[in-house]
Amino acid sequence: MNKFQITWVAVCAVFLMISSAVAQSSGGIRGIVYDEDFESPLAKAEVTVAETGRNVAATEEGNYVISGLEPGPYTLIVSKEGYTRKVFANVVVPAGCMVDQDASLSGEFTDMEEFVVQDLNMGGASEEGLLNLRMEAPALMDAVGSDLMSQAGASDAAQALTLVPGTTIQDGKYAVVRGLPDRYVSSQMNGVRLPSADPDKRAVQLDQFPSAMIESVQVAKTFTPDQQGDASGGAVNIILKGIPEKRVLEFRVGTKYKTNVGDAGDQFLKDKGTSISAWGHDAGSIQPQDINAQWTGALGVSRGDSPSMYDWSVTAGDKFQIGPDLRVGFIGSVFYKKEASYYEGRDDEYWLDRNYNRSTLVPYFSGGGAYMDYRGEVVPNWRSEGNTSLFDIQKGTEELQWGTLGAVGAETENHELTLLYSYNFSAENTAQLDEDTRGKYYYFPDYDPKDPTSPGGADSDWPRPGRDYSQFAPFRRTEGLEYKERIASSLQLRGKHTLPSGDYRLGSVLTIKEPEFDWTVAKSKSIIDTPDRRTLSTYWLVDENGDPSHKVESGEGGIAELQRNWRKVEEVSDQYFYNMKLPFEAWNGDDGFLKVGAFNDQVDRKYDENTYYTTQTLSYDADWDVLWNEHYSSLSLDMEDYPLDVNYDGKQNVSAWYYMAEIPVFSFFKLMGGARFEKTDISTTMRDVDPDAKLYIPKYNYSSVNFAGNEGDANASVKQNDVLPALGFEFTPHEKITVRGSYTETIARMTFKELAPIQQVEEIGDDIFVGNPDLGLSSLKNYDLRFDYNPYPGGLISLSWFYKKIKDPIDYRQQLLAGSILATTADNYSEGQINGYEIEVRQSMGEWWDLLDGLSVGGNLTYIQSELDASGKEIKDLFDAGLADVVAAEYDGTIRDMMGTPEYLYNLNATYTVPKFGTELGLFYTVKGDALKTAGTQDGGYYFPHVYEKEYATLNFSLSQKLWERWKLGFKVKNLLNPEVQDVYRSKYTGQDMVKNSYKKGVEFSISLGCEF
Structure with a gap:
């Protein structure tokens, strides 16, 4: 452990010793x-x-x-x-x-009155209740309830997960548990695995579930046979609000201010061609391009006033007694939110020039290296044309989100039935402006755009007389407009039954209790619809006469300069599972159980894409700061159909059955074990593809071949059966101390995209992605050990160790297509491993001193070490490119970090409650350590180092004040520190970090007013 972790542990130890001394x-x-x-x-x-x-x-x-x-x-x-x-x-x-x-x-009621305490609540929101659930769960589990989510200002499930020890969020949406990203995490809602329409992943975008609908977020960190087999890192279960214990009517309204949005003022980036209406733009009304007609729509970004932000929610529920043994209840919830975000940052590309000055990273230069001595001396073969990629980014996003949750239920003494429906809609309208001017000034610090004779100009005498250097690292601009809709819906019918058979004594050893049976049938759908995403790339030149001109010219098929793209991904899941639990009382009077069950999930995906482009050469004469839309109010353009669009159908069927048991060997020692038998069947089938298009990419050939005649080869299929054992124990030497340990085996699956052996591009400007039909599933062996000390209700001291060994992990690497185009592909690496520790403390200060009653503090630290054996194609390609000395410096032999695994995570929080005045205060501090984001690669022998996401911290504050009997006023400040979020190229070879991406999120202030009747 480094000095940071040692210091943190020492502080915790002193903290605990002082608490023990004071409490006496x-x-x-x-x-x-x-x-x-x-x-x-x-x-x-x-x-x-x-x-x-x-x-x-x-x-x-x-x-x-x-x-x-x-x-x-x-x-x-x-x-x-x-x-x-x-x-x-x-x-x-x-x-x-x-x-x-x-x-x-005892209750005060007469014989004629009916008194009911049972309810249909589907989860718990209080931290003490969730802590009790944690102590009783057979798996190692952590959770966060709606109470703490509200205090921390978590607006959705993704933000709530950052409060759970060892858990982070990737790309603002996807769960990463103990360093294992979305591939190893099962995301569920009320235990139902949700479909995902994400083009890249099978993971659920958790930011689409607002806190207004959530009762708790539970994370099981160890696998048990009644969980799905790919819950290697953990199973994230979003528990929606259940039918309340008593009649309730709640209303809340709020507004917010973000410094970045406010500072933008009337310069907020917008799309004047598309707007979000009160309930979202109808994406289906935007028709694909008619190639027989000209396009006259909006091009490029515009500027306007910053949008307003507000939200509201309404929840109502009740339950009733009908007859002597029947109770029914309902809950309904509607939420609505309008958001906006704006930031300015940078997105740079650097590499290690293989031909000159390999001691430092220099700007990436398209078409080859810019062979210039950075001390000012000219190298003979220095180029006079080419582009850099040192972009300053401005991005404005308007967002609308609304949804509804409804549930009805009925129960008797032995039976419970619940029907639940949830629907979430979100729309995002994004305008992005990327400008590269720093590349020109990097090579020509004295460049003057108004003087063609200045260094780097069209009529310059330096660095070489008689050459036009205007096209060397010219000013460049990319303008992107994107409207996106996301829809997630789920219909769930759940039943829970106790079979009233009475207890049955089995000799003097066991007493068999009444069996319990539960089942769920669910149909869920997820859609991402991106109609008419437009991208315009231009460059700006000044000729020898000093006349400025913006130009857009067709590149390779014109696809890079002016493009319109339609894409819709739809995924439907039909799922059912049932569980039979047989409780028993053992020979020592303690309870145990035997549990069996079955599971089936059929997922169907439909992926459609249409892309259009123009080969027309366009230009206009204007100064650099004149945007395209400021010069052209409209254009009439001839558009052509791009022949390499990807359309496919994907199918995934996962079926399983399992058995497990919990046996109280002694009053202080339990054994838990069982196995899951799981069958996986995944396939992708190409459709609606131009047969003459060069789409199919054979493995390790990386040269496109015509689709015609290879239709069957371009399809992919993976089938595998797995036996996944689990064995654990629970040791309770004292009523307040619990020690748990387990050994389990799990798997990780590939996504549809990773299987399809075709060229795909996710975002405009991204590298081409090529799937690998020969991918295999990964297998994991997991070891876990946890010590919990629960000194009083709500208090906790916890220490954990976990180790995961991964065989055939799936990771990404870079590969050249046809020897010239850089592409990303998925491959099975030989092995990887994760070793980590967790420390968690929760302390009520009132236990020390009654004057501090109501003050609670807590903290948790997760320290993670990860390794991936990169031997194989990744290392071989670097060696083949003549980078053996770089490999020796950048890798520990053949070992590098696993992607997405932070070195450490820690959270500190303090809450203060004054019931007498109805006041609640909360302060939450979260730090995420450095994590590998992209592995190093090469392009034509030029090395791009590993990219790391640097450590950054967030600090949130919340205040809640009760007004009168039913009203509550809330005030929150998020991201108080407003740190700079950075990705850096990290090179051990040169010994330097070079900023790749950088931006600030801004500070967010919000105020809300709610009431409960």
Whole structure:
């Protein structure tokens, strides 16, 4: 461990020792309040110490704690409206100790009244309830509830995950658990695996689930056989709000201000050709290009006023008693949000020039190296044409999001049935302006655009007389417009049943209890529709007469300069699963269970793409700062159909059955084990493709061949059966201490895109991606060990170790197509591994000192070491390019970091609650360490170093104030520190970090007002 981790652990140790010393000076009373008639926890009961007048309210789980009491006897009064009050006299509190005092209250009702405590709630929102769930779950689990999400200002499921130890978000959307990215993480909603219309991934975009609909986000970090087989890093389960315990009507409205958006003012980038209406633009109304007609639509970005931002939500629910043994309930929720974002940053490309000055990274130069001595001396073969890629970025996005959640349910004493439907819609309208002027000034610091005779001009005498250097690193501009809609919907029917067979005594060894059966049938859909994405690339020149001109010329097919693209990805999932649980009481009086079940998920994907371009040469004479749309209000352009569009159908069927058991060998020791038998069948089938197009890329040939005659070869299919064992234990040497350990085996699958052996381009300007039909599934062996100390309800000290060994991990590398075009491809590497540690502390300061009652602090640290054996094509290609000395410096033999795995993560938080005044305060600090984003590669012998995402921190503050009885005012500030988010080229060979991407997110202020009836 480095100095940082050692210091962090030392601080935690001192923290714990001080807490133990202080806690010894005073004591307290704790316990659980029960409903005597139904033997269930009683929420919100009031517990009062008569001698001091102090009182607390029990949690939703009936727990209460009164700390900071001087040693001596006390009188305890427990009461709740509708119940008979109880008084406990002479409750003696020893010095430095907590004394337990449970209470059972009987209801005040007549024989004619009906009294019901059962509810149809599908999860828990309080942190204490989730902590209890964590302690009881067979898998290692962490969770965050809606209470903490609200305090931390988490607006969606993706932001909520950053509060979970060892969990981060990739690209703002995808879950990364313990350093394993989305491929190794199962994303679910109420236990149902959701489909994904993401063109690149099978992962669910978690930012589309707003916090207004979420009760909790639970992360199981170890595999158990009742989970899906690809939950290697973890299973993220979004628990939606369930049918409430009592009648509820909630309304909330809010608005926000972002510094980046506000500072943009009337210079906010927009698309004047497309706008988002109140409920979203109808993407289906935008028709594909008619190649027999000219295009007269908007080109390029425009500027306008910054958009307003606001949100609101409404939730209503209730439950009713119908007959002597039937209860029904419902919940409905609607949310609406309008957002905006704006940032200015940079996106640069650097490489190691193989021909000259290999001691430093220099700007990437298209078409070969810019062979110039950076001390000013001219190299004889120095080029006079070519482009750099040192772009200054401006990006404005307007976003609309709305959705609805509805559920109805019915239950009796032994049966429960719930029907749930959720629908989420989001629309994003993005305008992006990229400008490269720094490339020119890098090579010609004295360049003057208004003077053609200045160095780098069209009529310059330097560095070589008689040459036109105007096209050497010219000013360049790329303007992109994109409108995107995302839709996610799910219809779920769930049942839970207890078979009233009575207990059955099996000799003197076991007592078989009533079997429990649950099942789910779900149909889910995910759509991403991107109609008419437009990209315009131009360059600006000044001739020898000083006349400036913007130009767009056709490159290779014109595809890089002016392009329109339609793409729609639709994915549908039909899923069912059922579980049968047989509880039993063992020989020692402890409970265990035997569980079996089956699972099936059929996913169908449809991918459609249409691309159009022009070969016309366009230009206009104007100064550099005149944008295309400021000169041309409209154009009439002839468009042509791009013959290399990708259209395919994908199918994935995963079916499984499993068995598992939990056996209480001793009262303090449990064994858990079982196995999952899972079958995988994935395929992609090309369709609607021009037979004369050169699309099909045979493996390791990397030279396109005609699609005609190779249709079958261009399709891909993978089938595999797996047996996935799991074995674990739970050791409880003390009622407050739990030690868990497990060994499990899991798998990781490829995506549809990674299988298709064709050329694909995700974003304009991105490298070409080529799939690999010979990809195989990855297999993992997982080892986990965790120590939990739960000193009191809500308190926690936890230490964890985890190790994952991966065989045939799937990762990306670069490859030259036809020896000239750089492309990305997926491949199975030989092996990888992840080794990590987690430390987590939660402490109620009121346990130390009663004056600090209501103040809670917590923190967690995850330290991760990852390795990937890059021997094979990645290392070989670098050697073949003459970069053996670079490989020796950049790699530890053949080992590099795994992509997306941060070196460390830590969170610190403090919350302060004053029930008397209805005030809640929260402060949340999160740090994510450096993580490899892109592995190093080469292009024609020029080396691009590894790209790392650098460490950055976020600090959020929240304030909630209760107004009168039913109203609540909220104020939040997110990203207070506003750090610079950077990606850097990191080269051990040159010993330098060079900034690749850089931007600031800005500070966000929000205020809200809510009420509950």
